[in-house]
Amino acid sequence: MSDDRAQQLRELRTLGLLPESWVCVFEAGSLVRGWGNASSDVDLYVVSEEPWTGAGASRHPVPLVPGVVLGEETVVGAMRWDIRYWTRGQVEQVLAKAGWEAYEQGAEELSLRETQLLDRLAYGAAAGGQELLSGWRAEAEASAFRSIVAARFLNMADSRVEDAVGQLEAGDLDSAVLSARAAFDYTVDALLASEGECGPGEKWRGRKLRATAPDVLPYDTYWALETMRSFDPARPGLWIDEVLTVCRGIAMEVDI
Incomplete structure (x- = not known):
């Protein structure tokens, strides 16, 4: 893990934005791919066993259980952080929906947020939970996504x-x-x-x-x-x- 990634984890904890039950935190988006610019945000995915409970979090509907992904925005230094909170169960549900069996049986289409998640698993850089991220990445790669x-x-x-x-x-x-x-x-x-x-x-x-x-x-x-x-x-x-x-x-x- 790079020093920048380790710092992200420490920063989330200091700001009170890291759930106690977190299992994986990774950065995705243009900055990770080397496509960013001065106005780019830091896009962070925080995955936990239990849903995030931040009182001021934004709510983003998804066709999963639970039925929302929660979001927080903050500024660290000169960078805006856009944080999305998923549960481990939600991630696993999305991976199951993208499986070959579901695809061959005519499963429902993936939503925009589900598609973004699976795409970003492919290149996300872990700040914590690398082994879990690697497993999800391999599963997504082998899927019908x-x-x-x-x-x-x-x-x-x-x-x-x-x-x-x-x-x-x-x-x-x-x-x-x-x-x-x-x-x-x-x-x-x-x-x-x-x-x-x-x-x-x-x-x-x-x-x-x-x-x-x-x-x-x-x-x-x-x-x-x-x-x-x-x-x-x-x-x-x-x-x-x-x-x-x-x-x-x-x-x-x-x-x-």
Whole structure:
């Protein structure tokens, strides 16, 4: 454990923000990945046997038992800390929902917060409870998580491709451009999920693509379409056809 991680644990205890029954504390988010900047927050996950009981905690609904994840915000030095409190039981419920058996039986979709948790287990840096974090990470890696997220994005992309085709045929060019734009983003997200980058958030899409470097979508091709470099307002149909062709090609290569 680094000195910074050990200091995080001490700081939580000093501030009265560490549950007595804690079993794992880890940092996730952009700073851990080396993608942070001067305005980035420290994102901490605190997992305990019993629910957090902080009187001023914010409440974030989740389809689990207990049905909320609690949150605290504080400032340490010049950094804002965003702390999320999960119970060990909640983490284990999410991992079970992402299992292959649940996936093959058509389990309910993972919520945004559940998806964030599983994604952040992959790269979280433990301040305490490293062995537990490593076990959860291995379980998430072996689960159907990537397939669940990739399949969801592919379905969303396919719907937007169909919308774009119909709108183009009807001469509704503005709507067709927007649908093609959405189809491309969903398709890229599906590709990233298949490569292990399952976390939500379009602001990191470019960084994630650089990190994974999939052969099916070179970064220069991605960035040209993302920034609509070849778009000609006088002939939008050409750009729409280009985007939809790329989307269909990627969809055929995404492994779910």
